[in-house]
Amino acid sequence: QKEVEQDPGPLSVPEGAIVSLNCTYSNSAFQYFMWYRQYSRKGPELLMYTYSSGNKEDGRFTAQVDKSSKYISLFIRDSQPSDSATYLCAMTYRDDKIIFGKGTRLHILP
Amino acid sequence: GAGVSQSPSNKVTEKGKDVELRCDPISGHTALYWYRQRLGQGLEFLIYFQGNSAPDKSGLPSDRFSAERTGESVSTLTIQRTQQEDSAVYLCASSSDSYTQYFGPGTRLTVL
Numbered sequence: 715q716k717e718v719e720q721d722p723g724p725l726s727v728p729e730g731a732i733v734s735l736n737c738t739y740s741n742s743a744f745q746y747f748m749w750y751r752q753y754s755r756k757g758p759e760l761l762m763y764t765y766s767s768g769n770k771e772d773g774r775f776t777a778q779v780d781k782s783s784k785y786i787s788l789f790i791r792d793s794q795p796s797d798s799a800t801y802l803c804a805m806t807y808r809d810d811k812i813i814f815g816k817g818t819r820l821h822i823l824p
Numbered sequence: 825g826a827g828v829s830q831s832p833s834n835k836v837t838e839k840g841k842d843v844e845l846r847c848d849p850i851s852g853h854t855a856l857y858w859y860r861q862r863l864g865q866g867l868e869f870l871i872y873f874q875g876n877s878a879p880d881k882s883g884l885p886s887d888r889f890s891a892e893r894t895g896e897s898v899s900t901l902t903i904q905r906t907q908q909e910d911s912a913v914y915l916c917a918s919s920s921d922s923y924t925q926y927f928g929p930g931t932r933l934t935v936l
Contacts, residue, residue: 720866746923757828757915757927758867802866806923811880812857816866 717741720803720815728823733790737803737815740784744805744813747779749788752800752817761801762788793822826850828928830916836934837906845901845931849918856899857925858891859915867915873899906935 720737727733735749746765750758762777764770764786770777776789786805790797803815829848837843849856858870869883873893884890888906893899903910913932917925 748923750927755932757917757929759927760924763923811869811872812923812925814867814869 717813718803718805718815721818722816724819724821726821726823727793729793729795731793731822733788733793733797733820733822735788735790735801735803735818735820737786737805738784739786739805739813741807741813742781742784743807746806747777747786748804748806748812749775749777750802750804750814752802754799758802795822795824798822828916828918828926830914830928830931832931833929834932834934836936838936839908840905842902842904843906843933845903845914845916845933847899847901847916847918847928849897849899849916850920850926852896853918853920853926854896855919855925856893857917857919858899858901859917860885860912861915861930862912870901870914903933906933908935911935 718739748763749761751761752758764777764779767779767781774791778787798821800817800819802817804812806812831846856873859867871891872880876893888904891901911934913930915930917927919925
């Protein structure tokens with residue numbers, strides 16, 4: 715079993731819809747959970763990070779961590795065409811190595 | 825302040841040649857990471873530096889790959905005797921803590 719699993723997509727949704735992106739993981743020691751956004755031919759950029767369980771909201775983005783289920787989610791409200799990108803989940807349990815998911819390609823249709 | 829920069833942005837080389845990729849991290853960031861991303865794939869961890877020491881080299885694919893870092897500054901990733909399977913985007917990231925990494929734009933390497 716891989717440490718982090720993420721559906722590669724692509725996921726296509728109409729503009730204005732709520733988007734749900736998810737990752738599952740196997741290592742219960744993970745403490746920090748991050749979401750990165752990567753536009754084509756660019757490096758990933760950090761969107762949000764969460765420590766341990768719970769929710770965190772930033773504008774149209776909400777990150778959710780359920781450690782009991784080993785499941786994390788990123789919700790995007792009022793999705794825009796500019797949200798079209800690849801979204802990578804990431805997590806870490808020690809201070810030297812972050813484990814990334816393979817990314818989900820998201821297309822927001824105008 | 826400036827973000828992470830990488831050079832060159834693109835590199836085309838012939839099979840068997842050596843290449844050197846450079847990363848300038850954000851000033852003050854003690855941690856520096858190198859990743860490889862093949863077309864349509866996720867990030868493949870290569871090596872991590874804390875200061876100028878490399879506690880984790882586990883991701884280097886072969887002994888043709890090496891990296892060094894000068895203090896808490898510039899890092900270079902060297903690939904010797906390049907092969908076609910080395911073609912990828914090489915990404916560098918720096919961090920001041922254990923969980924927020926800031927990525928550079930990457931170097932796109934093409935081995936003919």
